[in-house]
Amino acid sequence: MKALEKLMQSIKPKEDAKFPLAYWVWDGMYTFMFVPGHVTHKGTHVRDAIDLKRTMFTVIIALIPALLFGMWNVGNQHYIALGQEAELMDKFIFGLIKVLPLVVVSYGVGLGIEFIFAAINRHPIQEGFLVSGMLIPLTMPVEVPLWMLAVATAFAVVIGKEVFGGTGMNILNPALTARAFLFFAYPTKMSGTTVWVDTTTDQGQQVVDSFTGATALGDLATTTGSAVGVNTDVMGMFADGGVYSMFNSFMGWIPGSVGETSVVACLIGAAILLITGIGSWRIMASMTVGGLVMGYIFNAFAVNDFMTISPVHQLLLGGFMFGMVFMATDPVSAAQTNMGKIIYGFFAGFFAIMIRVFNPAYPEGVMMAILFMNVMAPMIDHYVVQANINKRLKRVKVAA
Amino acid sequence: MSEVAEKEVKAPSEPLFSKKNVKLMTDPLDDDNPITVQVLGICSALAITVQVQQAVIMALSVTAVLIGGNFIISLMRNTIPNRIRIIVQLVIVASLVILVDQILKAFVYDISKALSVFVGLIITNCIIMGRLEAFALGNKPWPSVLDGVGNGAGYGAILIIVAIVREIFGSGSLSLPGVGQFKIIPEAVYEFGYMNNNMMILPPMALVTVGIIIWVQRSRNTELIESH
Missing domain, CATH: 1.20.150 (Lysin)
Structure with missing residues (x-):
């Protein structure tokens, strides 16, 4: 490592050279591999040991x-x-x-x-x-x-x-x-049925018959047009022992986007993020609650087969867990205040399930819901901060 | 104000295309562009830029209404009572738009159908009201006409640029009024797996395209960047 560091130092390009790219690429590589030598010169600073990298x-x-x-x-x-x-x-x-x-x-x-x-x-x-x-x-x-x-x-x-x-x-x-x-x-x-699974055989042909490559949500989206109990074949896949049973969806051996299918893998990731304090537990918890609440509301009305899916099962399907653990907790685009995070997470989960059930054209409601809440996050923060200001202002007035 | 007026009276034989007048036409093309700098008329820029032929017709229509409106309002500027000036402007613009609409229906019926409600909505196009209020009410007819030409051209230029980008990437073709639509991207490219970008046909991508034009323009001319 020492030798590498020396080598890196020896090829350090000048900052104001003709190609500014060279210096910054070097800087990026160097700080990526070694502790950067930046020190603060003026005033008192509290420096965290963990930086953005x-x-x-x-x-x-x-x-x-x-x-x-x-x-x-x-x-x-x-x-x-x-x-x-x-x-x-x-x-x-x-x-x-x-x-x-x-x-x-x-x-x-x-x-x-x-x-x-x-x-x-x-x-x-x-x-x-x-x-x-x-x-x-x-x-x-x-x-x-x-x-x-x-x-x-x-x-x-x-x-x-x-x-x-x-x-x-x-x-x-x-x-x-x-x-x-x-x-x-x-x-x-x-979206659709042909993109989720690679069906090319060794000889290069496609498997045409006998296989539908839809995702669980894609299959469910076909049931929204008819009354409860009509789509027994689709719903059978979600019952115990079916392809998309609760256990299979939890373990993740179902078709879907590359990284989203396994709830187990997402939960391991969530544990790492929570233990290191990088992911926000408030967002994860409130998003789960939001999804469950919407799931129970749908259960209560249940006008089509999609709505009868158990709320917990809803959370296991599609990209809900992946979006919750890795996307919604993005520290930049999420809400910043603690109260704001709870509101933000709740509605992200709430809308995710809602979009997925109400609009069969967008089975991946999680993406829409998180993007929508990203846009709303600054407004949520604004009102949370304002509420706090008002609360404290009231206290001042009472005291005076 | 009176000083300026006196000066102009003293020098009545200003050439038709004096430096000042030419500036009225060229400024809106770049540094004072109605869409990218004044940020007016965005809605129509998003709505009718799917095809170049629609954009061309729209740009011509708006320019015609703008020139006519500017000219008429400028002629009437000393007689319009201040309190009802907006209504007077609306009446004039509305009559011009009806004229344009009839002409479009008579000569380019297909495109007129495609533009549908947006021809009528020229009445509410902010560029027109903005130029009437800001320029025609305070200037003589000739400069007002030039201002109309310049702003119409500036609007049209952005519209056509956005439409070219959207049509090439969204439909793989280009279209011109009178000529019709023809394919730009050869079939062979599609066979390699290229696909038209559906997002380009949706309005959000028009907004992004306009945004990129604004970005390019402001990095070329840093004076346009607002302080904040």
């Missing part, structure tokens, strides 16, 4: 279970679709080959743009993309074309983040911006 890295570590499980599940679904038996490692390696390009493209495009902006604006490379770059592939269907992923990543980084001033200034969660962009731009590649 370490924070981001903790989130990456929390994402690893979801990533690994996602890779395995991609292979698993593939072999299920083909009707073949396969070993654990076969499935994993198949998934690795499918998912790794997504990760590489996402990081390559996103970091490339970040580097260019850092060089133009002459500031250190911002670390925010470390997490977004990992989240973006995890929210994609495995069959998404790479160029679309690249376009969406570029859109998310430029329009979602750099326009507002870079990391820490964005209104919307960049990873969800990328997903929402793709969802509206290329709907045929982001």
Whole structure:
């Protein structure tokens, strides 16, 4: 390590050189690997031992279970679709080959743009993309074309983040911006029955018959048009022993976006985030409550089969857990006040279930709900702060 | 105010395209653009920029109404009572819009149908009211006409740029009034897996496109950046 540090120091480019990119790329790499030598010179400062890079890295570590499980599940679904038996490692390696390009493209495009902006604006490379770059592939269907992923990543980084001033200034969660962009731009590649599972056989043909590659929510969305009890075949899949039974949805061996299917992996990530204090427990808890409340309201009315799904099961399906743990808790785009976080989380969960059930065209309500609450977060904060001011003002008046 | 008026009386033979008058036309094209700098007329810029032919027709219509309105209001500027000036402006603009609408229906019926309600909504286009209030009420007819030409062109320029971007990426084609729509992106590209971007057809992407134009313009001319 010492030798590497020396080498890095020896090739340190000048800050005001002709290519500002060189210096900032070097700076980014150096601070990424070693403790940066920055010290404060004036006044008293309290410096936290954990800086933005370490924070981001903790989130990456929390994402690893979801990533690994996602890779395995991609292979698993593939072999299920083909009707073949396969070993654990076969499935994993198949998934690795499918998912790794997504990760590489996402990081390559996103970091490339970040580097260019850092060089133009002459500031250190911002670390925010470390997490977004990992989240973006995890929210994609495995069959998404790479160029679309690249376009969406570029859109998310430029329009979602750099326009507002870079990391820490964005209104919307960049990873969800990328997903929402793709969802509206290329709907045929982001929803439906053909994108979630790789059904190419070894000889290169597609498995056409005998296999529907819809997600659980996609199947459920087909039931909203008819009365309760009509869609017994679909609902059978959600009963105990069905494909989307509570246990299967919890463990995550069902089709879906790469990283979202496994609740177990999300919960491991949640535990890491909560223990290190990086994720907000208020948001996670209140979002769960919000989702449950909406689920029970739907249960109470139950005018179609989708509404009869148990609220707990609702939370296990789709990207609810993944969105809750990794997206809603984004410290930049979430509400900042403690009370605000609770309100923000509650409505994110509430709307997620509501959108998913009411609008069959948008089965992934979690994405919409979190983006919507991202926009609302500053307003929530404003009213929370204002309420506190009013409360204290009242006290002053009573005392006077 | 009176000083300026006197000066102008003393120098009555100002050439038609003096420097000052030309500036009235060229300023709105860039540094005083009605959409990107004055931020007027955004709604129509978002709504009818899906196809270039619609944008061209819309730009021409707005320019025609703007020139006519500016000219008439400027002629009447000394006789309009201040308290009812908005109503007078509305009446004039509305009659002009009805004229334009009839002409569109007569000659370019298809595009007129595609523009639907937005032709009628020219009446409420903020650019028109804004220019009438800000310029025509206080200036002579000739400069007012030039101001109308300039602002109409500035509006049209942005509209057409946005429409070109949206049509190429949204439908893979370009269209011109009278010529019709033709494919720009060759079929071979689609076979490689390229797809039209549906988001481009939706209004949010028009907003983003206008935003990018504003961004580019302001990084070129930093004087336009507001302090905050």
